Amino acid sequence: MKPAPRWRRHLGWLWLSLMSFTLLMLLIAYQTRWVYPEIHAYFSQAGNLTGQQLATRSRDYLQESLDLLLEDSLNEENRHQAHFQLELAYSLFDIGLYRNEYSCTRPSLAALDELKVKLRSGQGVLASDLRHSLLAPIRCLTEIEMHQLDRRNSVTAAFVEDTRRHQGQVLIGSLVIFLLGLTFWWMHERHRRSAERATRESLEWMTRALSDPLTGVGNRSALHQDVLACEGQPMGLILIDIDFFKQYNDCLGHPDGDKLLRDLARLIDETLGGQARLYRMGGDEFAALFDCADDGVLTGHCERLVGGLREAALHHPDHPSAATVTFSVGAARFIAGQAGVDAGYAAADQALYRVKAGGRDGWQVAEAKVVADNGDLKLERS
């Protein structure tokens, strides 16, 4: 089975990391969006129907009623108000929860009924009536309140404990997810750097593979690659051979020969004004490649090259016919492409050969001729 591409493996770590952080955000959102409102709803009961215990409110009305009757139980207005308060107290007392869970509720409600009847019928209300019909229900309501408070406190304590445990779990979960996210991110970063390093090394290797280590200019492979990258464009190729380079090396030694090669590479580049790409084809042969639509450009470059070298007057101690280093230069034009570069190279080489055969220290340009079968511009000797 084929292994997954490197980029996909990196994306996997990245996704895992992003998913972890997204999960963390969701957890935080859940905590704030759902859990806190729940706590708020639980503890913020003030102002609504059950915010204050119904038993407490009922007891308040009974106490007001008791106060009115103790003040003057014969006063009609007091009896009327006390009756009204009793009704309100009854409505808040007559709750299913109280009836079912507190045995004192039903007798208390019955006692309130008895007092109501007395108040409505105009009968006198005695202290024993108040004790039986108001104080006993008030005691019952107080008992209910206390018990409900205890229950509420224990429920609150349990709720707080649950919330605390939940918060702890969320905190631990968040930390784990955060650490996972960091780990995934670190893995992604490690792989990304590793891939970057590998790419950089590949590029460096490719650059080295395409360049001449001595002079720093391109090599033969680079020339072919550059030509193929310009497919279809008219180009000029100049081959430059150093005359009697072997004698130079033999006389001055290879280190000086290497230095001469570097100097000449720089000189050729400067002479062509940086417009041409330079290559070392091997030994003492250089090539220059540039966009070239007509022979005028080609001859101009050749003249400048030979002239520039003469002007530089680099000393050659063992040159048979001159005191300075000389070039033999052959040039040709071609249409970029595999066939074109082969033809161009062959034509330029033949032109170079003719210069050498003619005594060296000179240049020649091959004539251009279009070959119809493949569209490439082939070159023939001038």
Add this chain to the structure above:
Amino acid sequence: MSSSRPFICLAAWLAAGLLLAAPVAAASPDQIVLQHNGTEILLSVHELREQADVEFSFYDPYLAEEVEIRGLIFRDLLTAHLGDVPETLHFYAWDEYDVALGGWNDDNWILVTHQDGEPLSLRERGPVRLVERDYGDRDPGNLRNFNDWIWMIKRIEAVP
């Protein structure tokens, strides 16, 4: 000119007295005051009981038992008297409880007038009270789930 001044003063006092007395609606468990845009409408509890046309039985969480309910769809009552359903209503109850709540454009809210065939009185948390006919899956054992129910309604004001 000076002789007309006592009459003007008397007329002003009479007018002020009438202005102060006019808008105050008498509070009585026999009627509900509905206020909207500064206008007060007195609803007779007796008439509301007569108009009550919705009947159903449900488990009343506060009574912790199944009861027969009769009443009116509160939304329809508001529409009939106010022309529309105000967004928020402020309720005042006989036990001095008051609260402002919204969400009344819902036929689930019933203004209860009778319970188990009997008209509601104060001791049954009347003369009218608001309940939800269908309270879904809310736990009736937890009364906090029914905090929006309003008892002993005395006065309803549309909040502008």
